[in-house]
Amino acid sequence: MSIKVLYFASLQDRVGRQADEFVWDGPISAGALWRRLNPDLAWPDNMLIAINMDYASSDAALNDGDEVAFFPPVTGG
């Protein structure tokens, strides 16, 4: 399956990329996806995860075609 991965704000700086395209067979959670794509980085404090633009937990399962985003706490307004 193919998953689009996005990084925003300070997490983009930390990862050094804006986006990844992830191709994979079999089940995977959002958290496992992060660790697989960023094996050398510690789990960021307070990292937020969205799947298809809705907030999700790190153990949420991914489906083919999903858009997953990782970002720090929001600071708008």
Next chain:
Amino acid sequence: MSIKVLYFASLQDRVGRQADEFVWDGPISAGALWRRLNPDLAWPDNMLIAINMDYASSDAALNDGDEVAFFPPVTGG
């Protein structure tokens, strides 16, 4: 002593006057003033009293030159 008395809104309609000038010797409270000026009217429910434009209770004592106002609950805003 001389006291200026004002009535507002529905109380002005009820009393039938906008203002009274009250001249009197000796101590008198705001409530006693009302009863003296309007002997035929029952004490209005929820009537508010101001002395010199500050809220006051009916037993507040009046002084020469005071402005006393009687009015119903306020409904601004």
Next chain:
Amino acid sequence: MTIRIVEQTFEPWSLLADYERFELAENIGKYGAAAVFVGSMRDFNLGDGVIGMTLHHYPGMTEKQLAAILVDANSRWALLDTLVIHRVGEVQPGDTLVLVAAWAEHRGDAFDASRYIMEALKSRAPFWKRETLAAGQSRWVEKNSDGYKV
């Protein structure tokens, strides 16, 4: 800290734009938050159509009480400025009746203060509404709603 009692229709938004431009020019970049309330005349009340209203007040006491309310608000929250404008006289449905605004560095203060000022105005400032009903007669509004329930 500004209080105005006005006898003519006023447009609250252009008034706020002007107020910020002329009265808050020195504070631009200082305030992060403005909380504003605008109250307008509705064309119905207590189940009846309303076609007009007269707003009465107690000149002198109204201003004194509004000033006391703003002093209270400024003592309770960290505010950069506060503004209250209230209409009196003959008003039409849709007219602005009251404008309350509070400027602060932080939003919590601005929100708290604007609501406090509005509730205090409703309970303490000597204004009285007399409605003219669509059916022809007129009546005094007896009391204000409490602002916390529908």
Next chain:
Amino acid sequence: MTIRIVEQTFEPWSLLADYERFELAENIGKYGAAAVFVGSMRDFNLGDGVIGMTLHHYPGMTEKQLAAILVDANSRWALLDTLVIHRVGEVQPGDTLVLVAAWAEHRGDAFDASRYIMEALKSRAPFWKRETLAAGQSRWVEKNSDGYKV
């Protein structure tokens, strides 16, 4: 129910005047209350002078989350309309960052909803601020204040 993400400076008060004129024309006389919050960029933060800021967002998710917040607010309070406008891109001190407005028959609903929308936006809408300090360097704003304390 209107949501806009804008890349240019906007003047909140004239925008509100236009919004009422064009979007709320049918509701004149229906709403008795408008509660508005305007957030502006301050020229200092955490003890440092700030000379500029870039507002980042997540296109698509930002709009989706803001829409969900307005749907929530409309389900919790009796509202006639709600409006959120948020700036993105390069901003200067004094620029408007966010405008939230809620119109209702009664003031309690308008006050509650405007504050709820603003707090929900601060905690759920994916925007991120990067400040440029007077001293030259830039930094990500780490977290928002909670809005209930100074």
